[in-house]
Amino acid sequence: xxxxxxxxxxxxxxxxxxxxxxxxxxxxxxxxxxxxxxxxxxxxxxxxxxxxxxxxxxxxxxxxxxxxxxxxxxxxxxxxxxxxxxxxxxxxxxxxxxxxxxxxxxxxxxxxxxxxxxxxxxxxxxxxxxxxxxxxxxxxxxxxxxxxxxxxxxxxxxxxxxxxxxxxxxxxxxxxxxxxxxxxxxxxxxxxxxxxxxxxxxxxxxxxxxxxxxxxxxxxxxxxxxxxxxxxxxxxxxxxxxxxxxxxxxxxxxxxxxxxxxxxxxxxxxxxxxxxxxxxxxxxxxxxxxxxxxxxxxxxxxxxxxx
Numbered sequence: 001x002x003x004x005x006x007x008x009x010x011x012x013x014x015x016x017x018x019x020x021x022x023x024x025x026x027x028x029x030x031x032x033x034x035x036x037x038x039x040x041x042x043x044x045x046x047x048x049x050x051x052x053x054x055x056x057x058x059x060x061x062x063x064x065x066x067x068x069x070x071x072x073x074x075x076x077x078x079x080x081x082x083x084x085x086x087x088x089x090x091x092x093x094x095x096x097x098x099x100x101x102x103x104x105x106x107x108x109x110x111x112x113x114x115x116x117x118x119x120x121x122x123x124x125x126x127x128x129x130x131x132x133x134x135x136x137x138x139x140x141x142x143x144x145x146x147x148x149x150x151x152x153x154x155x156x157x158x159x160x161x162x163x164x165x166x167x168x169x170x171x172x173x174x175x176x177x178x179x180x181x182x183x184x185x186x187x188x189x190x191x192x193x194x195x196x197x198x199x200x201x202x203x204x205x206x207x208x209x210x211x212x213x214x215x216x217x218x219x220x221x222x223x224x225x226x227x228x229x230x231x232x233x234x235x236x237x238x239x240x241x242x243x244x245x246x247x248x249x250x251x252x253x254x255x256x257x258x259x260x261x262x263x264x265x266x267x268x269x270x271x272x273x274x275x276x277x278x279x280x281x282x283x284x285x286x287x288x289x290x291x292x293x294x295x296x297x298x299x300x301x302x303x304x305x306x307x
Contacts, residue, residue: 003287006034012277027082031069035290043067074126076294084108088119093281097249098265118297124261126292127268134195138168141202142232144239146246163189166234172271173238175263177307187212201231260305
């Protein structure tokens with residue numbers, strides 16, 4: 001069955017989800033269908049002639065290599081049941097405000113906070129595979145700040161500048177951490193977030209030069225005091241939602257090192273806010289997880305998602 005068909009048939013409510021995936025075997029069968037369209041392939045030579053062993057692995061009839069359904073995916077090396085992974089993805093994907101590691105640990109019954117933290121960051125890595133596509137058409141761009149609890153003695157708060165860009169019309173959004181307000185930082189965000197043929201609409205801040213925008217058509221529009229129209233209204237809405245999400249879900253606790261991962265989390269769900277049947281957002285995340293490269297907690301800590 002094609003992945004698009006699997007997406008359309010995916011449960012849209014929690015009751016349907018629990019009925020569809022009651023045990024480990026149904027979760028495993030779903031991954032086999034999603035990954036190989038029901039016909040397991042060798043992880044070494046890609047041969048589709050395999051037989052299933054008693055331990056659940058698939059042995060290639062050609063080269064003898066053994067492949068598991070989780071090998072080469074985000075789930076590689078996991079010691080937890082796939083049912084727990086499916087439920088964790090449901091909780092992360094369908095909630096409007098997402099979920100933090102403390103809450104996931106409590107819901108899933110994990111023995112440690114570190115396990116919940118690592119699972120969420122692995123899934124955020126997978127989300128990046130979908131949110132990395134650049135914006136097209138008329139794109140509005142602006143800067144904003146996230147304010148959180150400070151980590152410097154004597155200061156009550158700290159703030160981090162971010163960049164926000166959104167397609168005018170669809171509202172599809174990209175958000176990035178700004179190291180500073182320099183031309184280099186702005187240019188890097190524009191390059192990875194906005195397609196070369198897009199028209200970029202900003203306020204009249206002089207930081208958006210022709211060089212910074214890489215030759216993209218630029219339209220500077222200040223807010224109209226007479227009509228009250230705000231040309232960057234979508235950016236301002238997204239910025240306000242990010243601040244509310246940050247304070248509500250993460251209680252304003254900031255980690256600059258991993259902030260790009262958290263913003264991928266927000267962007268993934270925001271860009272799917274109009275999806276018919278919220279469960280289908282989980283189906284998209286499952287598809288991304290199957291196609292994501294394996295990564296360990298130590299690798300996440302050592303190499304966070306770049307800004």
